[in-house]
Amino acid sequence: MTKALAVDSYLAGDAESVVARVRVGDPAALEILYRAYEAPVFNLARRICRTVEDAEDVLQETFFEVYRSIGQYRGDGPLWGWVRRVASSKALMRLRRNKYRDTDELFDEAHAVRREDTPLRMDLEAALERLPETSRAVVWLHDVEGYTHEEIAEMMDRTPSFSKSQLSRAHAKLRAWLGEEALT
Numbered sequence: 001m002t003k004a005l006a007v008d009s010y011l012a013g014d015a016e017s018v019v020a021r022v023r024v025g026d027p028a029a030l031e032i033l034y035r036a037y038e039a040p041v042f043n044l045a046r047r048i049c050r051t052v053e054d055a056e057d058v059l060q061e062t063f064f065e066v067y068r069s070i071g072q073y074r075g076d077g078p079l080w081g082w083v084r085r086v087a088s089s090k091a092l093m094r095l096r097r098n099k100y101r102d103t104d105e106l107f108d109e110a111h112a113v114r115r116e117d118t119p120l121r122m123d124l125e126a127a128l129e130r131l132p133e134t135s136r137a138v139v140w141l142h143d144v145e146g147y148t149h150e151e152i153a154e155m156m157d158r159t160p161s162f163s164k165s166q167l168s169r170a171h172a173k174l175r176a177w178l179g180e181e182a183l184t
Contacts, residue, residue: 015079022070034063037080041087044145048091048137049098050129058094062087085155088141092155095133127177135170142167 021029038059045058065086073082128136134156141147141155142163149163156163 037083044087045091047140049094054094058090061090127174135166138166139170
């Protein structure tokens with residue numbers, strides 16, 4: 001069962017009527033929609049944004065946008081696919097807003113990478129945390145969520161080649177940090 005079908009099955013085949021009720025402003029229907037997608041939206045946002053606080057903000061922004069734009073959902077694909085796209089877009093916008101980090105933090109990260117006592121092996125979660133935000137987002141969207149380079153490029157307002165190069169560089173870093181056999 002695909003992720004979209006698993007998540008949409010929570011609505012027990014009632015997605016169309018829930019969407020119709022949300023469109024006319026039914027708060028109970030919006031709560032049903034929220035309960036169905038709260039956890040997967042939060043998890044997606046957490047993976048892209050890193051912090052719980054940013055993920056919570058993205059969760060809130062996503063459902064505000066879902067409520068505001070539910071009329072744009074045509075029902076061509078799974079509802080989760082549409083909600084996921086809204087959530088991905090909101091998470092990427094959050095990354096853009098947080099783009100400029102404190103230079104001390106950047107220095108600390110660079111110093112940590114060069115240290116001789118850095119363990120040869122680290123788990124994937126820690127390695128993903130070490131990636132720059134944009135690279136981590138591309139890895140997550142492509143490798144985990146299954147977006148194409150064209151879709152990622154559209155979400156990030158970049159070219160598909162940007163997505164491909166970010167993914168390639170991120171994979172190279174992950175291989176170096178985790179060891180070649182960890183990614184095969």
